[in-house]
Amino acid sequence: MTDPLFDATRRVQRAWSADGLSELTAGFLFLAPALLEWSKLGFDKQDPAWRVLNVLQMLVVFPGVWIAQWALPRLRNRFFGSREGIMIPRLAPEGVAKAAAIAIVAAMTAAVFVAMRSAAHWVTLTILLSGFGAGFILFLIGRSTGLTRYLVAGPVIVLISAAIAALDRSFESLFVAEFGIIGAILTAMGVMSLRRFLQTPPSAAQ
Template identity: 25%
Template sequence: MQSDHISRVEERVYRHWYEDGLGELTGGGLFLLFAFYFGGHAWIEKGNLMGRLFLNGGLIVLLIGGVLATRWLLAIMKAHFTYPRTGYVELNSPERISLNRAVTAVVGVVATVFVFLLGQMLGSFSWAPAVVGLLFGIVYLLIAVKSGGVKRFYFLSAFSALLGFGLWFSLLIVTFNLALFYSVLGLVSIISGGVTLARFLKENPMPTELEDEP
């Protein structure tokens, strides 16, 4: 079998993971949590040290806890909605997961250091929404390409980048900008996931037969 045929099978399996829209629904929820976090930053006065400390500590809790909670919720929803309808599949081998995690961690650290150094040099972080928008745009684009061209991910990719750049040129303060960015992207992601899930449930009714698998 030629490697392009195997790639097509890989794409189909990868697409299967996203066909229920649950990834966008839970991801959108995580974005909304980030929106609350940055919204809190925008509302708390600069002189309020306790509030600032609480929020800065909250970022770590939000990052770790939010990601873990999202994964947990996604697993529960997949087990409830997806696996009984279209079957269970576990995508990556442990080696691949480790590699993906390592690459993500390195990219995350490099991007954070880059953003802070650039911010120090320019004396402003007003461009942060553009960078974040571009990063999420790239992530959505990678998902679209890897899944063999699922159109809604191209839309989310373009939307994220345009939203980020649009907010860069607005005159709002940066934390409010980021709160707005995450709120809008979160809502759009939830709507996209919700519509996809509704279609998925309609097209894949729960099997009624309880007969044993041979």
């Protein structure tokens, strides 16, 4: 007998991923900074428009993640609650969540800092690290849920990031390419899942 939580976790995560809303949200969180970075390329750094775009970019990335975490279950319940039932996931205790957030930000900052200090090709390393991070997380989700699309998307993103990192372009252009492609992949996964979900008749339990 395995831990009962193993099967339950898999069920909850699969149910959670069925409608594609999680992927659409994650896709937006990658695509929006990429689009804003692309818009910034057209302005000089002293230009007020560049500064506005820069602030917008930070607002999308940092509070965006927390807002998405809060809004996603509510959106899901509002749109699909009467069809699939309602479940509000239990988030990690506040202390644990804060510690994890601090650890992730610290690890990413340290990785970028080490890349900048220790290598002449820090741009390449930074792009590689972010791509590997995103791909690895998707692969882990795929392993715990058993969903093929995540298992495929993880390594694909790692390969694409490696290819982008090999290009001899500015950091900004590589960032736009990498985040844009990861965002597009996640959005496409979300759209396909949502389409399949809407085409599937509601559960027999109804």
